[in-house]
Amino acid sequence: MAAEGNVSGYIQHHLTNAQMCMADGGLAFNYACKDAGFWTWHIDSLLFSVGLGALFLFLFYKAGQKATTGVPGKFQCFVEMMVEFVDGAVRDAFHRTDRVIAPIGLTIFVWIFLMNLMDLVPVDFIPHVAGLMGAEYFKIVPTTDLNITLGMSIAVFGLIIFYSIKVKGVKGFTKELTLQPFNHWAFIPFNFLLETVTLLAKPFSLALRLFGNLYAGELIFILIAALVPLWAQWTLSVPWAIFHILVIVLQAFIFMMLTIVYLALAHEDH
Amino acid sequence: MNINATMFGQAISFAIFCWFCVKYVWPPLIDAIEARQKKIADGLADAERAGKDLQLAQAKASEQMKDAKSEAAVIVEQANKRKIQIIDEAKELANLEREKILAQGNAEVEAERNRAREELRAQVAALAIAGAEKILERSIDKEANKHIVDKLVAELK
Numbered sequence: 065m066a067a068e069g070n071v072s073g074y075i076q077h078h079l080t081n082a083q084m085c086m087a088d089g090g091l092a093f094n095y096a097c098k099d100a101g102f103w104t105w106h107i108d109s110l111l112f113s114v115g116l117g118a119l120f121l122f123l124f125y126k127a128g129q130k131a132t133t134g135v136p137g138k139f140q141c142f143v144e145m146m147v148e149f150v151d152g153a154v155r156d157a158f159h160r161t162d163r164v165i166a167p168i169g170l171t172i173f174v175w176i177f178l179m180n181l182m183d184l185v186p187v188d189f190i191p192h193v194a195g196l197m198g199a200e201y202f203k204i205v206p207t208t209d210l211n212i213t214l215g216m217s218i219a220v221f222g223l224i225i226f227y228s229i230k231v232k233g234v235k236g237f238t239k240e241l242t243l244q245p246f247n248h249w250a251f252i253p254f255n256f257l258l259e260t261v262t263l264l265a266k267p268f269s270l271a272l273r274l275f276g277n278l279y280a281g282e283l284i285f286i287l288i289a290a291l292v293p294l295w296a297q298w299t300l301s302v303p304w305a306i307f308h309i310l311v312i313v314l315q316a317f318i319f320m321m322l323t324i325v326y327l328a329l330a331h332e333d334h
Numbered sequence: 335m336n337i338n339a340t341m342f343g344q345a346i347s348f349a350i351f352c353w354f355c356v357k358y359v360w361p362p363l364i365d366a367i368e369a370r371q372k373k374i375a376d377g378l379a380d381a382e383r384a385g386k387d388l389q390l391a392q393a394k395a396s397e398q399m400k401d402a403k404s405e406a407a408v409i410v411e412q413a414n415k416r417k418i419q420i421i422d423e424a425k426e427l428a429n430l431e432r433e434k435i436l437a438q439g440n441a442e443v444e445a446e447r448n449r450a451r452e453e454l455r456a457q458v459a460a461l462a463i464a465g466a467e468k469i470l471e472r473s474i475d476k477e478a479n480k481h482i483v484d485k486l487v488a489e490l491k
Contacts, residue, residue: 081340106340113344117351124359131366133373140366147363167360168352175351206344211337215344219352222345 071290078187078286081106081209082194082201094200106209108199113206116178117171124174146170153321157328165327168223172216173320179206180278180312184305187285207315208282213275217267220323224266227330236333266326270319277315281308459487 084107085092085100097104127143136144150173154166182205194202206212228237241259242252281304288300463483 102338104336104338104340105343106338109340110343110347114347117347121351121354121359124355124363128359128362128366131362133366133369136366136370143363144367147360147367151364151367161364163360163364164356166364167355170360171348171352171355175348209340211340212344214337215341216348218341219345219348222349 074290075283075286077201078191078203079283080201081203082108082199106203106211108194108202108204109206109209109212112182112204113175113179113212116182116206117175120171120174120178124170146174150320154324157324158331165324169320169324172220172323173316176207176216176274176319177313177316179212180316182206183208183278183282183285183308183312186301187282187289205278205282207274207278210271210275210279213271214267216274216319217271220270220326221264221267223323224263224326224330227327231331232333266322270322274315274319277311281311455487455490458490459483462486 083094083097083100083104085097085104087096087100092100123139124143127140130137131140131144147170150170151161151166154162154169158165185204190204191202203209228240232240241263242256244255244259246255284304285301288297288304292300466479466483
């Protein structure tokens with residue numbers, strides 16, 4: 065796709081998000097946002113993530129409204145398989161069902177799966193169409209945007225803190241942070257440092273793992289598209305896409321499973 | 335890779351999606367699943383119970399069949415006995431009747447024979463007397479010769 069010598073430009077282009085910010089009292093896009101700093105929005109990531117999340121909720125909501133206890137339809141069967149699967153994972157971690165954590169796990173799993181799935185759309189399809197409509201940059205895989213994965217893991221981090229305090233109380237949570245692993249007053253600062261790192265490592269590892277896997281996968285698709293002649297691209301992109309099916313499901317599953325495990329740990333009293 | 339406000343947008347939309355899923359998506363699905371699980375469990379239990387019932391019914395039926403068979407055998411035996419009894423009784427009755435009829439016949443025959451003999455005897459006596467009268471061509475004293483005639487008649491017996 066890319067002209068010779070313009071490969072790095074092509075790759076750079078495909079790795080840049082469409083940006084939006086407030087500048088000079090109005091909305092500004094892309095280059096105009098260079099100085100906007102933190103208050104920049106990646107509208108392509110947000111559009112696709114919210115769109116896919118809404119799609120997931122819409123489909124599952126409809127399935128839920130039409131759910132019968134009798135013989136289920138095919139789509140209901142599929143939805144129920146997902147529900148049972150997540151419910152089983154939650155039950156394994158909690159030794160009981162939970163009507164809040166299980167749906168959160170379902171949301172994480174299906175949503176991340178759908179976002180990852182965008183990785184299998186050939187890298188030039190949608191950016192090209194978006195380019196024709198005037199958008200210079202357009203990244204359609206939200207999970208290759210660190211902001212998206214960090215945003216989700218921050219929400220999970222909030223849930224961990226919420227459940228820790230809800231189950232153990234402020235006092236219990238503070239004790240857990242300060243009196244472990246060495247139960248002596250002299251070790252309190254050391255313990256606190258250690259436990260805080262442990263606590264913070266959870267959301268960061270979640271976010272970076274998902275981002276890293278998907279970013280690398282997307283990069284390889286882009287490299288194939290940039291470096292391999294058009295007629296030979298399928299020999300590399302097809303095997304990689306098939307392998308990537310495994311990766312996207314696995315990463316969605318890992319994010320969900322770790323969230324459930326972290327929340328189960330937050331429920332555990334030491 | 336620059337970190338920016340997109341993160342918060344994602345975190346907020348994640349929170350909203352989770353809330354929606356917890357509130358509106360999950361409950362009907364898990365309820366349907368649990369209701370169906372219960373239905374299936376009930377159905378299985380019913381099937382198992384029905385199987386047991388069937389076994390019981392079959393056992394009962396075969397027992398009843400056995401009872402009926404033995405009862406039938408008893409009835410048949412009784413009927414046979416009764417048959418033999420009735421036949422015996424009938425035979426006995428028939429024998430009695432036959433003997434009665436035979437005796438009656440014999441008596442009648444005897445009576446008839448006696449009567450015929452008496453009649454014959456009387457006629458023979460009269461005939462003998464008439465013959466004698468003819469032969470003698472004379473009147474004989476009936477009284478005087480009666481004992482001769484009677485002797486003759488007695489010999490005819």
